[in-house]
Amino acid sequence: MKTKTLAALLCSAVAVPLAANAVDLEVTHWWTSGGEAAAVAELAKAFDASGDHWVDGAIAGSGGTARPIMISRITGGDPMGATQFNHGQQAMELVEAGLMLDITDVAEANNWKSIVNPPSLLDACTIDGKIYCAPVNIHSPEWLWISNKVYEDLGIPVPQNWNEFVASAPQVEAAGKIPLALGGQPWQSNLAFGAISVAVAGLDVWKKVNVDKDMDVAAGPEYAAVFKAAADARKLAAKSNVQDWNQATNLVITDQAAAQIMGDWAQGEFAVAGEVAGKDYTCLPGLGLNAYLSTGGDAFYFPKLDDPEKEAAQKRLAALLVAPETQVAFNLKKGSLPIRGDVDLATANDCMKKGLEILASGNIVPSGDMVWSADVQKQIEDLMVEFWSSDMPAEDAQAKWVEILKSGL
Amino acid sequence: MADGARRNPLFRNLTAKLAAVPMVLTALVVFAGGTVWTVVYSFTSSKLLPKLKWVGLDQYERLWGASRWLVAIENLLIYGVLSLVLTISIGFMLAVLLDQKIRFEDTFRTIMLYPFALSFIVTGLVWQWLLNPEFGVPSVIKAMGWESFELDLLHDPKIVLYGLLVAGLWQGTGFVMCIMLAGLRGIDEDIWKACRVDGIPRWKTYLFVIVPMMRPVFITTLVIVASGIVKLYDLVVAQTSGGPGNASQVPAMYVYDYMFQAQNLGQGFAASSMMLVSVLIVLIPWAYLEFGGRKRG
Numbered sequence: 001m002k003t004k005t006l007a008a009l010l011c012s013a014v015a016v017p018l019a020a021n022a023v024d025l026e027v028t029h030w031w032t033s034g035g036e037a038a039a040v041a042e043l044a045k046a047f048d049a050s051g052d053h054w055v056d057g058a059i060a061g062s063g064g065t066a067r068p069i070m071i072s073r074i075t076g077g078d079p080m081g082a083t084q085f086n087h088g089q090q091a092m093e094l095v096e097a098g099l100m101l102d103i104t105d106v107a108e109a110n111n112w113k114s115i116v117n118p119p120s121l122l123d124a125c126t127i128d129g130k131i132y133c134a135p136v137n138i139h140s141p142e143w144l145w146i147s148n149k150v151y152e153d154l155g156i157p158v159p160q161n162w163n164e165f166v167a168s169a170p171q172v173e174a175a176g177k178i179p180l181a182l183g184g185q186p187w188q189s190n191l192a193f194g195a196i197s198v199a200v201a202g203l204d205v206w207k208k209v210n211v212d213k214d215m216d217v218a219a220g221p222e223y224a225a226v227f228k229a230a231a232d233a234r235k236l237a238a239k240s241n242v243q244d245w246n247q248a249t250n251l252v253i254t255d256q257a258a259a260q261i262m263g264d265w266a267q268g269e270f271a272v273a274g275e276v277a278g279k280d281y282t283c284l285p286g287l288g289l290n291a292y293l294s295t296g297g298d299a300f301y302f303p304k305l306d307d308p309e310k311e312a313a314q315k316r317l318a319a320l321l322v323a324p325e326t327q328v329a330f331n332l333k334k335g336s337l338p339i340r341g342d343v344d345l346a347t348a349n350d351c352m353k354k355g356l357e358i359l360a361s362g363n364i365v366p367s368g369d370m371v372w373s374a375d376v377q378k379q380i381e382d383l384m385v386e387f388w389s390s391d392m393p394a395e396d397a398q399a400k401w402v403e404i405l406k407s408g409l
Numbered sequence: 410m411a412d413g414a415r416r417n418p419l420f421r422n423l424t425a426k427l428a429a430v431p432m433v434l435t436a437l438v439v440f441a442g443g444t445v446w447t448v449v450y451s452f453t454s455s456k457l458l459p460k461l462k463w464v465g466l467d468q469y470e471r472l473w474g475a476s477r478w479l480v481a482i483e484n485l486l487i488y489g490v491l492s493l494v495l496t497i498s499i500g501f502m503l504a505v506l507l508d509q510k511i512r513f514e515d516t517f518r519t520i521m522l523y524p525f526a527l528s529f530i531v532t533g534l535v536w537q538w539l540l541n542p543e544f545g546v547p548s549v550i551k552a553m554g555w556e557s558f559e560l561d562l563l564h565d566p567k568i569v570l571y572g573l574l575v576a577g578l579w580q581g582t583g584f585v586m587c588i589m590l591a592g593l594r595g596i597d598e599d600i601w602k603a604c605r606v607d608g609i610p611r612w613k614t615y616l617f618v619i620v621p622m623m624r625p626v627f628i629t630t631l632v633i634v635a636s637g638i639v640k641l642y643d644l645v646v647a648q649t650s651g652g653p654g655n656a657s658q659v660p661a662m663y664v665y666d667y668m669f670q671a672q673n674l675g676q677g678f679a680a681s682s683m684m685l686v687s688v689l690i691v692l693i694p695w696a697y698l699e700f701g702g703r704k705r706g
Contacts, residue, residue: 064670067669067670068669068670071457071669071672075458090672093456093457093458093672094457097458184564184652184653184654185650185652186651186652241564241653243650243652373456373672374457374670374671374672374673375456375667375671375672375673375676377671378666378667378670378671378673379475379671382475382476382477382655385477385652385654385655386476386477386654386655388654389566389652389653389654389655389656390654407471
């Protein structure tokens with residue numbers, strides 16, 4: 001008994017100096033799948049080890065469900081300590097309304113300007129010269145995932161780009177397999193269109209439309225080719241009637257479908273199924289045509305709280321999220337790319353290495369979240385859903401798309 | 410005492426009036442206030458946060474130009490008309506059957522009413538499984554020997570709406586049946602006797618005597634069912650989430666998506682104001698029939 005009390009006293013004596021500035025911070029996010037939860041646990045572990053306490057506020061059901069909850073909590077006067085958003089304009093109005101904490105001092109103290117790569121990530125966090133968020137990872141949606149076995153069975157080489165893939169589709173179909181797996185959720189048709197547009201039109205044309213907002217180019221022949229390619233893809237995906245993205249990935253894993261256009265998070269599914277990159281499946285960044293990746297991803301924002309102690313803890317967390325050790329531990333579990341180029345990912349697999357190379361070479365597309373408002377993106381998503389599930393002619397879709405973009409100027 | 414009460418009619422039944430104050434306030438502030446606020450802000454360009462920047466009818470013009478909204482309205486019309494006609498006629502027929510002084514009436518009534526105890530989310534998920542072509546009823550029919558049977562009420566955009574209709578009917582008819590049964594029981598026995606004396610067949614009695622007498626019951630049912638149809642949301646979210654494509658979109662989903670996902674409150678408010686208008690189209694004739702009619706009588 002006595003030794004126990006003594007031990008407890010000793011423990012508390014040691015713990016007290018830490019506890020003096022230990023603060024509970026609630027962190028909300030929508031990372032709930034297996035690999036994602038493991039990645040968040042790394043962040044929580046690092047934050048707890050630094051003396052504060054991470055209160056996990058996971059919200060199930062993807063960003064579309066979680067974001068409204070987060071926003072209404074912040075605007076409704078019940079802010080959390082920190083919250084996940086995607087890079088870009090999602091939280092811009094909250095910042096403009098003065099609801100978010102300015103963490104410029106943290107960024108300057110840790111020299112974020114020179115370490116965050118690509119710099120566009122930090123630009124997306126910057127509003128009026130002040131920094132409001134800490135980027136944590138990069139996700140790129142422009143990947144084509146191909147099942148090697150489907151092509152081995154057919155006795156033809158695995159396609160190395162989108163055009164070869166489209167050319168091989170009739171043979172795949174003749175073998176009774178689905179050429180292109182596509183889930184029924186709205187964001188997936190939108191993602192496929194985004195990937196096709198960068199790959200087919202190339203970066204310069206893409207930038208003219210999405211960054212310089214040149215509507216003549218959007219209505220022009222380069223984008224007509226994009227919509228034609230999308231119409232091709234629509235035909236190839238006609239027989240795929242699954243809903244969730246991971247069910248569609250599973251069609252590729254089980255060799256029922258030849259390929260899927262999906263973000264780099266798909267490789268988590270391949271890994272769980274025990275497949276090896278390069279041997280069981282092939283990944284083609286930028287659909288093998290234009291090796292450009294967009295650099296969307298996740299960032300943490302810190303709502304303003306009235307408590308100076310909590311504010312200090314928020315700033316400690318911000319610094320920690322960008323720290324090299326946290327970046328490595330988190331991104332290896334998440335399957336995403338780190339936001340700084342100076343960390344070592346020796347254990348990364350083939351596909352991740354391809355991604356890192358592209359990042360290092362600077363072939364980077366800003367993500368749609370950063371260039372268009374949520375309203376415009378939702379309308380484009382609605383259009384894509386209609387386009388992919390009907391037989392709307394490519395020209396009509398292009399005309400409607402240009403109308404939507406114009407409304408966002 | 411009596412004089413005092415006459416001088417101050419305001420203070421008559423004071424406790425009852427005091428007790429009603431919170432409810433009156435709730436109705437005024439939350440319902441009426443919230444409605445007016447929403448309509449006012451539907452004329453602004455509010456994005457994520459409400460701002461009073463007037464744009465006139467822009468939001469409404471955009472709304473009625475959006476193909477997703479038009480699809481949603483069309484879906485709601487098809488679903489609404491079918492659901493209204495079928496719930497009321499099936500509900501009435503079930504009530505008539507139960508009214509034949511059958512044995513185990515209580516048991517049947519309980520069974521029929523059970524689905525109503527489930528939320529639309531549960532209903533939607535249950536029917537998602539039942540209608541699934543690989544695990545559900547269609548596969549059972551195939552396994553029983555009808556090999557060519559193909560009915561995909563979940564993924565075929567042409568018929569997905571009828572899958573929702575089946576689930577909605579399953580959930581709602583039991584409740585309508587109970588209201589109708591109560592109405593049937595409210596008909597005086599003497600009327601039945603009189604009809605029998607006159608030698609009128611039973612089905613004719615129901616159609617030409619009983620149904621007209623049950624007018625108030627039908628109108629109440631109509632209003633309850635119709636307002637439920639306009640706000641249809643959770644069933645669709647659970648069963649099809651508006652898909653495949655836009656094939657089962659409904660107006661309430663448009664409102665939610667544009668208010669929260671697209672961060673465009675103005676557009677969402679415009680859509681919800683249009684939903685309010687459609688509810689009013691149902692409610693005003695009803696109020697006229699119910700309250701206007703009494704004054705004349």
